[in-house]
Amino acid sequence: MKASAFFFLAISLLLPSLSIALTFECSHIRVKGKKYNFEKIGGPHTVSLIEHSPPSIHNTTWSVDLCGTLKKNKDVPAGDQCPGGSYVCGVKTTFNPNDDDKPHVDEVIPIAGSFATSTGTNLDPIIERLEDISGSDMTGLRLELHGGTYMKQKQMAIIDLQCDPERTGNEKSPVKKGKDDEDDKVRNAESDQANDSADDNDDDDDDNDSLRFVSYKKEEDKQVLRLDWRTKYACTTYEEDDDSGSGSGKEGTSKHWGFFTWFIVLWGRAQLLLWGWLARER
Ligand SMILES: *[C@@H]1O[C@H](CO)[C@@H](O)[C@H](O)[C@H]1NC(C)=O
Numbered sequence: 001m002k003a004s005a006f007f008f009l010a011i012s013l014l015l016p017s018l019s020i021a022l023t024f025e026c027s028h029i030r031v032k033g034k035k036y037n038f039e040k041i042g043g044p045h046t047v048s049l050i051e052h053s054p055p056s057i058h059n060t061t062w063s064v065d066l067c068g069t070l071k072k073n074k075d076v077p078a079g080d081q082c083p084g085g086s087y088v089c090g091v092k093t094t095f096n097p098n099d100d101d102k103p104h105v106d107e108v109i110p111i112a113g114s115f116a117t118s119t120g121t122n123l124d125p126i127i128e129r130l131e132d133i134s135g136s137d138m139t140g141l142r143l144e145l146h147g148g149t150y151m152k153q154k155q156m157a158i159i160d161l162q163c164d165p166e167r168t169g170n171e172k173s174p175v176k177k178g179k180d181d182e183d184d185k186v187r188n189a190e191s192d193q194a195n196d197s198a199d200d201n202d203d204d205d206d207d208n209d210s211l212r213f214v215s216y217k218k219e220e221d222k223q224v225l226r227l228d229w230r231t232k233y234a235c236t237t238y239e240e241d242d243d244s245g246s247g248s249g250k251e252g253t254s255k256h257w258g259f260f261t262w263f264i265v266l267w268g269r270a271q272l273l274l275w276g277w278l279a280r281e282r
């Protein structure tokens with residue numbers, strides 16, 4: 001991992017345009033000639049899952065900031081919060097009303113971020129359009145963010161930014177009154193199965209949040225956090241770009257394409273050189 005990070009760093013020093021492969025600029029995203037700007041939904045956003053396992057109450061709060069790293073809270077011990085560089089991170093607390101004064105932190109799970117100085121891993125964002133993903137009937141963008149490791153397990157976030165012209169993306173329902181525990185238990189059981197049956201729920205508080213938890217589970221060799229985010233900024237409001245030529249490689253469709261295109265160009269150039277040399281030899 002470190003070697004490949006170093007490789008990318010070396011490459012990005014040579015070619016400034018490639019540095020975007022390491023980070024992610026929320027206000028400047030271009031996919032298939034369409035521009036997106038998520039600046040207005042920048043800043044920390046959270047979604048909390050409450051589980052009751054009597055006598056304790058577990059609260060897993062997932063935080064995301066599309067436009068920068070999550071800020072640290074000075075009043076909380078460093079070990080109890082997300083490491084510096086986190087873009088997506090979860091904190092699980094447990095509270096036992098019978099013998100705790102306040103919740104204590106059980107788990108801090110860095111999902112994605114730029115951890116070049118600690119673990120040598122990076123955000124390595126991959127962006128694609130939802131309409132290009134088979135089985136998806138939404139429009140918007142899918143954002144894959146990497147870099148986190150928790151208990152030796154690689155972590156990753158898949159955030160589906162779904163076009164919803166009615167929402168800014170910052171909507172959040174008021175904090176729920178701790179009313180029916182039974183309701184919560186049912187909902188948590190459902191979300192464990194990653195079945196999107198929350199829609200059937202009478203209690204539509206959750207449904208009013210623009211950012212929603214979908215699942216956190218092992219998929220292939222990674223622990224994957226999936227979130228849905230309904231926002232008008234995921235709608236294609238911009239016209240096709242006119243610079244379809246040489247410029248398109250620069251902020252290419254997805255960041256990995258940028259590298260790939262560059263590689264092909266270099267390879268093509270090497271072939272030409274070889275060709276010329278062979279022609280001269282003859
Ligand atoms: C869960 O934790 C978050 C972050 O600490 C907090 O904002 C939220 O109010 C908590 N939810 C409950 C129901 O305790």
Ligand SMILES: *[C@@H]1O[C@H](CO)[C@@H](O)[C@H](O)[C@H]1NC(C)=O
Binds near residue numbers: 172204205208
């Ligand atoms: C949903 O969110 C909007 C905007 O924040 C708010 O005005 C509305 O009352 C909420 N609806 C429910 C059912 O919570």
Ligand SMILES: *[C@@H]1O[C@H](CO)[C@@H](O)[C@H](O)[C@H]1NC(C)=O
Binds near residue numbers: 195197
């Ligand atoms: C969960 O989803 C599966 C397939 O998508 C479906 O067969 C099953 O009935 C669903 N379960 C619930 C509780 O909705």
